């Protein structure tokens with residue numbers, strides 16, 4: 044064991060290089076056969092902010108998340124978390140992931156508590172035997188998302204909103220510094236939506252970084268500090284108000300307005 048200085052400088056960091064972006068996607072291209080899902084996609088997220096990821100179906104949002112999670116291997120480009128290859132953050136379980144509903148097998152025989160406990164596996168070693176601290180973290184995370192009473196229910200027997208909250212709880216139990224949420228509001232009741240928005244704001248206030256894809260443009264001003272418009276790459280990254288400007292939305296949704304002035 045190396046000795047630690049008794050007093051760390053005030054600016055000493057806890058998770059990697061805090062001068063580096065929390066997430067940096069650099070020239071990432073992903074093709075599935077003939078389909079180009081991401082085409083030289085680059086973006087950078089600062090710590091402690093909620094960023095909305097907006098784009099039409101097929102614009103590459105889920106592929107972007109899967110690339111950061113290492114589920115999809117890009118043909119080109121790099122993904123860095125806290126300045127290091129994303130693999131380092133994945134190995135340290137620093138990235139929380141709420142997959143889109145279609146990407147989860149809801150018939151899998153696990154309970155809500157089991158899923159949340161998965162967030163603790165990385166710290167358990169090979170035995171995967173939870174200790175008191177793991178049970179406490181899981182209980183606290185369940186409490187925070189309001190699922191204590193449903194902890195022993197099989198995940199297929201949950202409402203849409205409860206399913207999403209289960210995976211948010213996994214990220215909380217995991218103590219993830221970067222949270223990726225793929226359409227957490229799709230098929231979700233208003234109470235769950237409000238709960239998730241509040242949790243994401245709290246996580247960002249704690250200094251965590253949140254990237255959340257959503258179709259719900261109305262919720263964006265309350266949810267997000269900034270927004271990215273996606274169409275195989277980040278077309279726009281800026282304030283929510285600017286992202287919602289019609290000319291910017293039109294580009295992202297493939298409805299480029301006709302040019303004025305009679306150019307050829």
Ligand SMILES: Nc1ncnc2c1ncn2[C@@H]1O[C@H](COP(=O)(O)OP(=O)(O)O)[C@@H](O)[C@H]1O
Nearest residue numbers: 075078080098099100101102103104105106107
């Ligand atoms: N596993 C796959 N095999 C083939 N094509 C895929 C696969 N996953 C996604 N795609 C295609 O890649 C493009 C981007 O998809 P996706 O990342 O799911 O977008 P989004 O999440 O924005 O709807 C779409 O054209 C989609 O049909």
Ligand SMILES: [Mg+2]
Nearest residue numbers: 104105106143
């Ligand atoms: Mg998707």
